[in-house]
Amino acid sequence: MAIQVIATALPEVKVIEPKVFGDARGSFFESFNAQKFAEQVGSDVVFVQDNHSRSAKGVLRGLHYQIHHTQGKLVRVVEGEVFDVAVDIRKSSPNFGKWVGVTLSVKNHRQLWVPPGFAHGFVVLSDSAQFLYKTTDYWFPEYERSIVWNDPEIGIEWPIDFEPLLAAKDAVGKRLSTAECFD
Template sequence: MKATPTAIPDVMVIEPKVFGDARGFFFESFNQKAFNEATGSNVNFVQDNHSRSAKGVLRGLHYQLQQPQGKLVRVVRGAVFDVAVDIRKSSPTFGQWVGVELSEDNHKQLWVPAGFAHGFVVLSETADFLYKTTDYYAPAHERCIAWDDPAIGIEWPADIAPQLSAKDQAGLSLSQAEVFA
């Protein structure tokens, strides 16, 4: 597997070695030892999640203030534009974002460490989104930053009219949100 740092070096694009021919393809979607070596981290994943969403659904920007979760995310059907926002107040990249298209065709994954808000918008008719987390879901500690906060300035795909949950509609601006030290 290959790990490439993004403009925010702690967030990495993970690309597995894909073996394919006319019959289809095979790749190892996760290997703990290879992941830790490629990213220089020493994390353990405790939970796997799977969501399916329709075109235009935007989920995020989510994070847990306590029991923070690192997330290794990928798409197995369809395509999404995936975003990570640095919300570590002491970080030199605080308030900055990176975005990557993840799809069933490019097989890319994104490593989003704890300390980041995360979200995605579906680009295809539907998308199946899978992610591993480094801590368990804790709804009492979940927070949401507004997907369209101008202080962050995420450049979401222009042709998408986002469909939001009530929770995501109520997201706070970065300046109002509780963030990491």
């Protein structure tokens, strides 16, 4: 896994660009290698679950997190394009309430590491998108929480000029000021 790790404005959140080998026949890249990931991102990270979602243009998922059984997520797109966001929701962090956003696409092969303690969401910019992510803990619906995507306290600059399509749970997400957060 030849990767370049790119820092973001939130030091714990990383953009990962794999080395892509291509010629007239197509392309190849290693999407994950535990040894290289440990060396360059974090040796204490262990993934236990892979998830795959498909969404239509304009779908916005998030901002999700689990208050217990916190999940780190390594996310990527295998079809289409999304704008992916991580928000620091650790009250003890100097970056509490700050966000970073990155465009992930099948063309740029980028991945985003969203560590535990961050809320996560994305909006689909292409006609459709398939989104894959590895998690460091299992899904526990009783601990899942959602912060509303357009919370003015956070001020995410979503690159959209339309009202996104939301799941019912995301439409009633809490504002950061009233959400359960990490200490």
